Amino acid sequence: MSDYIVSARKYRPLTFDSVVGQGAIATTLKNAIHSGKLAHAYLFCGPRGVGKTTCARIFAKTINCMNPRPDGEACGECESCMAFQEGRSMNIHELDAASNNSVDDIRALIDQVRIPPQIGRYKVFIIDEVHMLSTAAFNAFLKTLEEPPAHAIFILATTEKHKILPTILSRCQIYDFQRMSIENIVSHLTHVAESEGYATEPAALNVIAQKADGGMRDALSIFDQVVSYTGGNITYARVIENLNVLDYEYYFRLVDLMLDRKIGDALLLYDEILGKGFDGAPFVSGLASHLRDLLVSRDAVTTQLLHVSDDIRQRYVQQAQRCKPQWLYRAISLANTCDLNYRTSRNKRLQVELCIIECAQAAGDDDASAGRRPARRLKPLFGNLAAGAVRHAPKGSQPSQADAVAPGAPATPGALAPNPIASSHTSPNAVASTPANATPAAPSHPPLKTMRLSQLSPSLSMSKPTADAAAASQTESPAEVVQPSASDLPVSLADFQMQWHAYAATLPQEEKAMSQRMQIMSAELTVEGGIVTATVRVENYTVCHQMQQIAAKGLLAYLRQHLHNQSLQLHFEVVERNESTHVYNKYEKLKLLREEVPVLNDFITTLELELV
Numbered sequence: 001m002s003d004y005i006v007s008a009r010k011y012r013p014l015t016f017d018s019v020v021g022q023g024a025i026a027t028t029l030k031n032a033i034h035s036g037k038l039a040h041a042y043l044f045c046g047p048r049g050v051g052k053t054t055c056a057r058i059f060a061k062t063i064n065c066m067n068p069r070p071d072g073e074a075c076g077e078c079e080s081c082m083a084f085q086e087g088r089s090m091n092i093h094e095l096d097a098a099s100n101n102s103v104d105d106i107r108a109l110i111d112q113v114r115i116p117p118q119i120g121r122y123k124v125f126i127i128d129e130v131h132m133l134s135t136a137a138f139n140a141f142l143k144t145l146e147e148p149p150a151h152a153i154f155i156l157a158t159t160e161k162h163k164i165l166p167t168i169l170s171r172c173q174i175y176d177f178q179r180m181s182i183e184n185i186v187s188h189l190t191h192v193a194e195s196e197g198y199a200t201e202p203a204a205l206n207v208i209a210q211k212a213d214g215g216m217r218d219a220l221s222i223f224d225q226v227v228s229y230t231g232g233n234i235t236y237a238r239v240i241e242n243l244n245v246l247d248y249e250y251y252f253r254l255v256d257l258m259l260d261r262k263i264g265d266a267l268l269l270y271d272e273i274l275g276k277g278f279d280g281a282p283f284v285s286g287l288a289s290h291l292r293d294l295l296v297s298r299d300a301v302t303t304q305l306l307h308v309s310d311d312i313r314q315r316y317v318q319q320a321q322r323c324k325p326q327w328l329y330r331a332i333s334l335a336n337t338c339d340l341n342y343r344t345s346r347n348k349r350l351q352v353e354l355c356i357i358e359c360a361q362a363a364g365d366d367d368a369s370a371g372r373r374p375a376r377r378l379k380p381l382f383g384n385l386a387a388g389a390v391r392h393a394p395k396g397s398q399p400s401q402a403d404a405v406a407p408g409a410p411a412t413p414g415a416l417a418p419n420p421i422a423s424s425h426t427s428p429n430a431v432a433s434t435p436a437n438a439t440p441a442a443p444s445h446p447p448l449k450t451m452r453l454s455q456l457s458p459s460l461s462m463s464k465p466t467a468d469a470a471a472a473s474q475t476e477s478p479a480e481v482v483q484p485s486a487s488d489l490p491v492s493l494a495d496f497q498m499q500w501h502a503y504a505a506t507l508p509q510e511e512k513a514m515s516q517r518m519q520i521m522s523a524e525l526t527v528e529g530g531i532v533t534a535t536v537r538v539e540n541y542t543v544c545h546q547m548q549q550i551a552a553k554g555l556l557a558y559l560r561q562h563l564h565n566q567s568l569q570l571h572f573e574v575v576e577r578n579e580s581t582h583v584y585n586k587y588e589k590l591k592l593l594r595e596e597v598p599v600l601n602d603f604i605t606t607l608e609l610e611l612v
């Protein structure tokens with residue numbers, strides 16, 4: 001056990017050619033050595049674990065090699081190379097600036113710089129995490145960096161280039177190291193696994209590479225961890241188990257359920273995922289990534305953007321064939337919105353479930369429009385409501401009783417709803433009871449401030465579409481009396497608002513201002529004598545008049561039809577001015593200020609200032 005070396009050290013590259021994923025930088029450094037054009041200071045920037053220190057060490061070894069090979073690499077056999085490889089060379093000094101960042105540490109280093117090398121030509125000073133040096137240390141270092149002795153070469157490495165002082169940057173040759181690609185990491189891991197005699201699945205190495213996020217050292221550390229967990233048999237199933245990665249299998253299943261619009265099963269699947277200890281946040285971002293992968297899988301050209309093994313790629317292509325692009329755009333947008341809102345949401349689970357429901361519902365829309373903001377259209381729920389009412393209504397309830405409470409309070413729609421089956425079975429009773437029941441139920445007189453729509457536009461009451469309502473209007477004066485009908489469903493405020501907004505959205509472009517106004521109006525529902533009355537507050541009489549016209553043109557009929565309540569009444573109530581808060585514009589504000597602050601008034605008058 002004692003001679004165990006972690007893979008990141010054991011498989012650390014020893015030549016420029018074996019450096020993974022940094023081909024351009026390795027070639028440039030090799031060429032510089034070959035042509036003898038060496039700078040005195042280099043700055044290696046890039047994320048952690050991408051080969052900065054490794055390249056610095058190879059560079060130090062190569063410039064000190066006594067018999068460099070024709071291709072510019074070190075021989076690996078001479079005394080200097082052996083000393084480097086065994087870690088006993090006196091020509092390389094590494095300083096970790098993260099822990100040695102004081103002026104004294106830099107002074108000790110500068111003392112070392114003065115002494116020429118005993119063997120070889122160059123002394124190389126590698127300062128890791130150089131951005132961590134204190135300002136005083138930086139300043140102490142600056143002079144040496146500017147005019148170093150001929151035998152000294154500095155290689156500064158940092159993960160945060162923007163923190164390096166410009167005075168340092170201008171004295172260095174700068175090399176930007178790139179994040180490793182997934183293919184590079186997978187191929188290196190495959191090489192390591194083969195050398196060690198481990199069995200691997202490509203998908204398993206892919207998961208490790210994705211988890212490492214572009215860092216080879218991280219990838220090798222994870223690899224070691226997985227090896228000790230799996231005992232050298234590295235399968236996909238064991239890897240996701242060990243790394244707590246959500247299996248892509250879940251996403252394939254979830255998208256299939258969404259496309260089949262099996263909302264219930266999709267929610268159960270999410271419950272199963274939560275039950276396995278996964279959090280909602282990675283699940284949602286994983287879902288968004290999966291949808292994105294499906295999108296790029298639709299086209300053979302973009303399929304190369306998919307960083308997965310071939311058999312998985314085939315599954316993506318297959319599932320992508322089932323998805324319409326419009327749906328994918330929409331679902332990605334929904335998942336993205338959910339991801340953004342997740343952190344601030346109080347009910348995180350509901351947030352995710354709503355996203356799943358909306359995605360599944362969107363799968364049924366043929367007109368799902370790409371590019372536009374995803375419309376949050378809600379499907380009508382009345383079919384279910386009516387069914388619920390049948391279930392809840394007392395079996396032996398009299399039709400007259402049902403009539404009396406028909407458009408019940410919104411809080412208990414199921415219990416108070418009329419029984420549509422009962423009324424259709426006992427239609428003679430229902431017809432007989434209607435006039436007897438309705439006569440005493442005279443409409444209440446509206447308050448002075450409000451105007452009843454049916455009073456102002458009697459034509460509206462005449463245009464009742466259904467048969468029983470028409471029958472009722474024959475017996476009574478059409479303008480004044482409205483009959484509750486047996487087929488009326490109770491109306492909840494939420495349903496009313498939903499239909500109200502839906503109608504506002506259908507108004508033509510030239511009535512856009514009115515449509516927007518309608519979106520912010522508030523309403524109240526009251527039930528009296530079995531008749532539901534919606535009182536909508538408007539800001540002034542002009543708007544009140546306009547709303548009456550809109551109501552007469554189709555709003556009322558629309559609401560009655562979609563709320564399944566033919567006796568629904570609309571009131572518009574003008575809110576008095578002192579009840580609303582007046583919003584001052586800038587001219588009004590200035591006028592008030594000028595009245596209240598005479599100095600300001602004089603000032604403005606004298607200088608003839610004007611508000612523009």
Ligand SMILES: [Zn+2]
Pocket residue numbers: 064065066067068074075076077078079080081
């Ligand atoms: Zn050598």
